[in-house]
Amino acid sequence: MPRFDTSLVWFRRDLRSFDHAALYHALQQSRRVHCAFVFDTAILAGLPRDDRRVAFIHASLRELDAELRRHGGGLIVRHADAATEIPRLAAELGVDAVFTNRDYEPAALARDHAVAGALQRDGRAWFAFKDQVVFDTDEILSQAGKPFSVFTPYKNAWLRALHAEGGDFYLKPYPVAAHAERLAPPPGHDRMPELAALGFDAGTNDALKLPSGMSGGQALLEDFLPRLDRYDQARDFPALKGPSYLSVHLRFGTVSIRGLARLAFDAMRADSGRGGAATWLSELAWRDFYFMILHHHPHVAERAFKAEYDAIRWEQGPDADALFDAWCTGQTGYPLVDAAMAQLNQTGYMHNRLRMVTASFLVKDLGIDWRRGERYFARQLNDYDLAANNGGWQWAASSGCDAQPYFRIFNPLTQSRKFDPDGKFIRRYLPQLAALSDKDIHAPWLAPGLALQAAGIVPGSTYPAPIVEHDAARRRTLERYAVVKRSAAADPADD
Numbered sequence: 001m002p003r004f005d006t007s008l009v010w011f012r013r014d015l016r017s018f019d020h021a022a023l024y025h026a027l028q029q030s031r032r033v034h035c036a037f038v039f040d041t042a043i044l045a046g047l048p049r050d051d052r053r054v055a056f057i058h059a060s061l062r063e064l065d066a067e068l069r070r071h072g073g074g075l076i077v078r079h080a081d082a083a084t085e086i087p088r089l090a091a092e093l094g095v096d097a098v099f100t101n102r103d104y105e106p107a108a109l110a111r112d113h114a115v116a117g118a119l120q121r122d123g124r125a126w127f128a129f130k131d132q133v134v135f136d137t138d139e140i141l142s143q144a145g146k147p148f149s150v151f152t153p154y155k156n157a158w159l160r161a162l163h164a165e166g167g168d169f170y171l172k173p174y175p176v177a178a179h180a181e182r183l184a185p186p187p188g189h190d191r192m193p194e195l196a197a198l199g200f201d202a203g204t205n206d207a208l209k210l211p212s213g214m215s216g217g218q219a220l221l222e223d224f225l226p227r228l229d230r231y232d233q234a235r236d237f238p239a240l241k242g243p244s245y246l247s248v249h250l251r252f253g254t255v256s257i258r259g260l261a262r263l264a265f266d267a268m269r270a271d272s273g274r275g276g277a278a279t280w281l282s283e284l285a286w287r288d289f290y291f292m293i294l295h296h297h298p299h300v301a302e303r304a305f306k307a308e309y310d311a312i313r314w315e316q317g318p319d320a321d322a323l324f325d326a327w328c329t330g331q332t333g334y335p336l337v338d339a340a341m342a343q344l345n346q347t348g349y350m351h352n353r354l355r356m357v358t359a360s361f362l363v364k365d366l367g368i369d370w371r372r373g374e375r376y377f378a379r380q381l382n383d384y385d386l387a388a389n390n391g392g393w394q395w396a397a398s399s400g401c402d403a404q405p406y407f408r409i410f411n412p413l414t415q416s417r418k419f420d421p422d423g424k425f426i427r428r429y430l431p432q433l434a435a436l437s438d439k440d441i442h443a444p445w446l447a448p449g450l451a452l453q454a455a456g457i458v459p460g461s462t463y464p465a466p467i468v469e470h471d472a473a474r475r476r477t478l479e480r481y482a483v484v485k486r487s488a489a490a491d492p493a494d495d
Helices: 021-029 052-070 082-093 106-121 151-163 167-171 176-182 204-208 213-234 247-252 257-270 275-296 307-311 318-328 335-347 352-365 370-380 386-396 412-419 424-429 449-454 470-484
Strands: 004-011 030-040 075-080 097-101 125-129
Touching: 004 021, 004 082, 021 030, 021 097, 021 125, 021 176, 030 052, 030 082, 030 176, 052 075, 052 213, 052 247, 075 082, 082 106, 097 106, 106 125, 151 167, 151 275, 167 257, 213 247, 213 257, 213 275, 257 275, 275 386, 307 470, 318 335, 318 352, 318 370, 335 352, 335 370, 335 412, 335 424, 352 370, 352 386, 352 412, 352 470, 370 386
Parallel strands: 004 030, 004 097, 030 075, 097 125
Antiparallel strands: none
């Protein structure tokens, strides 16, 4: 028998109607279940009118609402401060309990604590479930019972848990459809607000052709699966169709992390642990790892994971601001860096290899605080996720857990020649350089004058000269990082 008469499921970053932990448990334990989403004014404040993520969420909610209505339910959508709106909506609907899926970001935890307290004072129950990770914060620990701080042993333990007897449990889907008849329709007066009513422009996502919702996630997955076995070979080359492009769908939960991990795990076992499936599964484990780090070390949201790295003195003042602006706008004079920033600014997406290259360039070529770059990515990325974004930036800055050593400095020219050898990616986003040869396109400042003239390039005019000389910048970085230099002998590396 159901435990509750009426319950409310609060959707957040889990915008799907299948394999959904909170929705399944609410349906299983309740006679009737309402579903709601809140466009949280505390989150939306300050976002630009053309924010692609809000458009993606809005389109995904329309599909979710239609799917819920197909089963007799529907989605209540509000535009308010979620911390006060959810308790108010629970009272309006007269529910006995609110079900949701866990979030791990500090601000979200504070919000959920406030909501749970308000519900408790009103005599209503609160339940939060694991849904956006395969393994929760304390499920993968060292033999000493402590959180890992290095990825490889974490991944090995993560994989052992899946291989262990009963490990398939962690990848099993929640059978939502079996109880869907308990879904309750929204009140008659509830209508989903249009983007304009929320203060955002309609059509932002349409121009990008970014597939949204559950159907968009499924289409991308079906497109990726035939390429899965080559993922390990293709993923580092931005001109190739190597990635899954599912990151924004993972961010907003229009796909199930359990479903993706199950596909990768089964394919890896079929391939004896070799090839693309194993590499893709490892990337999903990285995602869990960064959520775990954020949970156990919430200070990383503001400071370095390794406290000694907070002693680094970053470049400041007007000159540093000008360098940062050149980086943001793709005007550094290094084509691969500039093409990557153009991709980010135009589409809200950046290839993972290029996230590492551009981050390293900002921190270790320009000497600018990693937090400034982290905040810029947070504004621009469609798939922005605090845990992964912070983890990636602290990896590049060498200040995070299991980060690259401080003396490991990406050479943007070497990276360009290695991962975009024929300049195809650069030509796509920097068409002004398209006429250069495959050799010259990586470093226009080294190209012969006749080659530049033939390509119609005027150094410093049609394309900027390099704003920094890499070898000199590398020496300054090694000096800057001397405050955290370790006694272990190692030869400085330039990648």
